[in-house]
Structure formats: C-alpha cells, structure tokens
Amino acid sequence: MRTLxxxxxxxxxxxYRNNLINSISGFKSANLIGSVSENNHYNLAIFSSVVxxxxxxxxxxxxxxxxxxxxHTYENIKATGFYTINxxxxxxxQQAHQTSAKYDIEVDEFEVCGFTKLFxxxxxxxxxxxxxxxxxxxxxxxxxxxxxxxxxxIGSVIELIIPDGCLEEDGYLDLANAESVTINGLDxxxxxxxxxxxxxxxxxxxxxxxxx
Amino acid sequence: MRTLxxxxxxxxxxxYRNNLINSISGFKSANLIGSVSENNHYNLAIFSSVVxxxxxxxxxxxxxxxxxxxxHTYENIKATGFYTINxxxxxxxQQAHQTSAKYDIEVDEFEVCGFTKLFxxxxxxxxxxxxxxxxxxxxxxxxxxxxxxxxxxIGSVIELIIPDGCLEEDGYLDLANAESVTINGLDxxxxxxxxxxxxxxxxxxxxxxxxx
Numbered sequence: 001m002r003t004l005x006x007x008x009x010x011x012x013x014x015x016y017r018n019n020l021i022n023s024i025s026g027f028k029s030a031n032l033i034g035s036v037s038e039n040n041h042y043n044l045a046i047f048s049s050v051v052x053x054x055x056x057x058x059x060x061x062x063x064x065x066x067x068x069x070x071x072h073t074y075e076n077i078k079a080t081g082f083y084t085i086n087x088x089x090x091x092x093x094q095q096a097h098q099t100s101a102k103y104d105i106e107v108d109e110f111e112v113c114g115f116t117k118l119f120x121x122x123x124x125x126x127x128x129x130x131x132x133x134x135x136x137x138x139x140x141x142x143x144x145x146x147x148x149x150x151x152x153x154i155g156s157v158i159e160l161i162i163p164d165g166c167l168e169e170d171g172y173l174d175l176a177n178a179e180s181v182t183i184n185g186l187d188x189x190x191x192x193x194x195x196x197x198x199x200x201x202x203x204x205x206x207x208x209x210x211x212x
Numbered sequence: 213m214r215t216l217x218x219x220x221x222x223x224x225x226x227x228y229r230n231n232l233i234n235s236i237s238g239f240k241s242a243n244l245i246g247s248v249s250e251n252n253h254y255n256l257a258i259f260s261s262v263v264x265x266x267x268x269x270x271x272x273x274x275x276x277x278x279x280x281x282x283x284h285t286y287e288n289i290k291a292t293g294f295y296t297i298n299x300x301x302x303x304x305x306q307q308a309h310q311t312s313a314k315y316d317i318e319v320d321e322f323e324v325c326g327f328t329k330l331f332x333x334x335x336x337x338x339x340x341x342x343x344x345x346x347x348x349x350x351x352x353x354x355x356x357x358x359x360x361x362x363x364x365x366i367g368s369v370i371e372l373i374i375p376d377g378c379l380e381e382d383g384y385l386d387l388a389n390a391e392s393v394t395i396n397g398l399d400x401x402x403x404x405x406x407x408x409x410x411x412x413x414x415x416x417x418x419x420x421x422x423x424x
Contacts, residue, residue, distance in 0.1 A: 004372045019383035021267040026241025027394035054360040055233035101413040148266040160216045171231035182239035190404035197400045201313035
C-alpha cells in the first residue's frame with residue numbers, strides 16, 4: 001500500500017505523474033473521433049475521454065485541450081458542426097493508438113493509420129468502417145474549464161450504426177461482443193470480459209444477477 | 213447492421229433508449245463516490261461518469277443530475293467540499309450496483325451494502341476499504357450543463373491510496389491487476405484483460421508494443 005498526498009503528486013516526474021494520474025479515474029472509453037476541415041482535410045484521432053451525458057436527448061461529451069495535440073479535431077468540429085465517434089475494436093488497437101501522433105493538418109489519419117472511410121447521407125463526416133459501433137454527432141455546446149484550460153465538447157447523437165448481433169432485447173448493447181476495447185492510462189488497451197448484468201436496485205429488493 | 217437516426221432514437225421506448233444510449237459511449241469507469249452530510253450521514257453511490265480532466269494539476273470530473281437519484285452525493289460535496297472516489301473491485305460488483313438504489317438520506321450505504329469505512333488524516337470523508345484504488349478529492353469547480361440540466365463536478369486529487377503491486381516503474385497503474393471493473397450501459401460489469409501497451413506515437417516512428 002502506498003499513500004501519496006497532493007504535495008507528493010506534484011513532486012513526481014512529469015511522465016510518471018502523467019501515467020499515474022491518467023490511470024486513476026478507472027477504465028476509459030476508447031474512441032476514434034472523425035472530423036473534416038473546411039478545406040476538406042479529414043482527421044481521425046483517438047480519445048479516451050468520451051463520456052455519457054444523458055439519454056433524452058442523447059448527448060455525449062469529451063474533453064479536449066484547445067492548444068495541444070488533438071486540436072485539429074476541435075477546430076474541425078467548430079468549423080463544420082459535425083463529427084463521428086467510432087469505437088476502437090481490439091484488432092485495431094495499435095493502429096488506433098497511432099492516430100495520437102502529431103500529424104500535420106494536411107495528413108489524413110484514416111489513410112496513414114489504415115482505416116477506411118464510411119460515409120452516410122446524414123452529414124459529411126466519415127465513419128470508421130473497421131469500428132463496430134459508429135455514432136454521428138452534431139455539436140451542441142462547449143464549456144471552457146477554467147481549472148486547467150480544457151474544453152468539454154457536447155454533441156447530440158444524430159445517427160447510430162450498430163451491429164445486429166450485439167443488441168439485446170432491452171436495448172443493452174453488448175460492447176464485449178462488439179469487440180470494443182477499454183483504455184488504462186495513456187497507452188494500455190484491454191478487452192473486457194463480462195462478469196454479469198444486475199437488475200435495477202431498490203432499497204428493499206436487492207439487485208440480482210440477470211442470468212440468461 | 214442497423215442504422216438509427218435521431219428521430220428513430222427519440223421514438224424508442226424509454227427503458228430501451230436508456231439501455232442503448234448508456235452503452236454507446238463505450239466502456240465506463242466504475243467508481244463508488246463516498247461523501248458525508250453536514251449532519252454526519254455517510255453516503256456511498258456508484259457512478260460510471262468519472263472522467264480524467266488533467267494531470268497537472270490532477271483533476272477528475274463526474275456528471276450528476278441535480279434533481280435525480282444520486283443527489284445526496286452532490287449535496288454532501290457542496291456542503292463539505294470533500295469526497296472520495298473508490299474503484300469497484302470485481303468481487304464487489306453486485307454490492308456496488310446495489311448502492312444505486314434510492315436509499316433515504318439517513319441510510320448509510322457503506323453499512324447496508326456491505327462496505328467498510330477507511331478514514332485518513334487528510335479529510336473527514338471515508339474511503340472504501342474493499343477498493344484497491346482510493347482517491348481523496350477537494351471540490352474545485354462545477355459547471356451547469358444547459359443541454360440537459362446536469363452538472364459537471366470537478367475535484368482536485370488531494371490523496372491517493374494505491375496497492376504497491378499494481379504500480380509499474382513509469383507510473384502506469386495496472387487496473388486489471390487491481391481487479392478494477394468497467395461498466396457497460398446501466399448494469400453490465402466486466403473485468404478487462406490486457407491486450408498490450410504501446411509506445412508514444414510519432415508521425416514517422418509508429419507506436420510499438422511495450423513488451424516486458
């Protein structure tokens with residue numbers, strides 16, 4: 001067991017602290033965000049900060065830095081108002097990680113990292129063909145986070161392209177069956193194995209296993 | 213393959229839509245948030261929306277509804293300024309899920325759901341003894357999300373209690389070794405299995421596997 005207080009944490013070497021603090025929030029979503037610039041340059045970048053904001057209306061958020069690596073994504077979303085979120089499938093984890101490299105704006109990460117563009121009629125931003133779960137979004141709101149100069153970008157879901165075999169009768173989308181991965185820290189990729197689903201919990205009616 | 217647009221999604225039955233939309237952001241963090249009221253009532257509630265906001269300073273965020281189930285957590289944090297975030301370990305997934313029941317404010321979820329309080333000298337909010345990764349936080353900022361009347365709560369890490377065996381030389385905290393779980397949708401719990409870690413990606417130096 002090791003205990004670190006805020007002073008200990010601030011004294012850690014930068015890379016060590018980055019690895020550690022990026023791990024402590026728990027397992028993260030692994031998504032490729034697709035976008036396109038006004039000059040028609042396509043962009044694809046991995047994000048581990050996509051978070052569920054609400055189901056009605058369906059809203060997803062993600063955190064970005066305005067003046068750091070993935071700014072192409074943010075600038076493109078601001079310019080066009082649309083973007084796609086595509087789950088990273090286990091087989092493509094290494095290629096997905098490669099999209100985090102600081103490519104120039106003219107470079108199409110779909111091409112250099114080996115992903116195929118899939119277009120829809122709803123908007124002009126490509127999805128990732130290799131992903132099993134693909135989400136089309138329209139920019140709704142953004143919040144500037146004063147504490148560390150990041151931005152929370154919120155979009156509404158305007159399209160959802162999902163595989164049939166992963167969708168259960170009650171709307172539960174089985175992400176392990178979809179071969180989606182999860183991220184640990186900055187660079188760890190894992191494939192989750194189902195433990196169980198539990199029934200809705202009530203104070204006097206404890207949650208039970210949902211057995212098939 | 214199934215494609216749903218925004219109109220299709222809004223027409224889905226409520227529970228079906230909740231299950232589906234809660235699944236699409238990808239795998240989520242599984243955390244028990246501990247808090248205490250001004251009248252010394254302890255609270256413990258599961259959250260799947262804890263997200264990394266930044267490493268320097270170390271900041272974590274989570275999304276809550278002001279007028280919904282886990283409002284005790286939010287009210288307590290506002291009242292005292294402190295809270296704990298504790299990873300859900302695989303063995304305790306069902307008990308952790310049970311904390312989502314709508315217990316009265318007087319009910320101590322640590323007790324009724326079978327978790328042990330662990331106190332530190334840094335603040336007066338208990339950690340979860342059964343969790344392997346435990347984080348103490350101080351409330352820093354909150355943002356009211358207009359799009360759906362939720363709140364993003366941001367706290368700075370003031371204490372970190374982690375097991376020795378899970379910490380690698382470069383600060384990477386191996387969450388699979390810590391037996392932390394991930395959440396799929398509203399009620400699915402999974403144990404992630406490591407695929408690999410990859411080196412820092414550069415445009416002309418593709419990321420490689422970090423092999424031991």
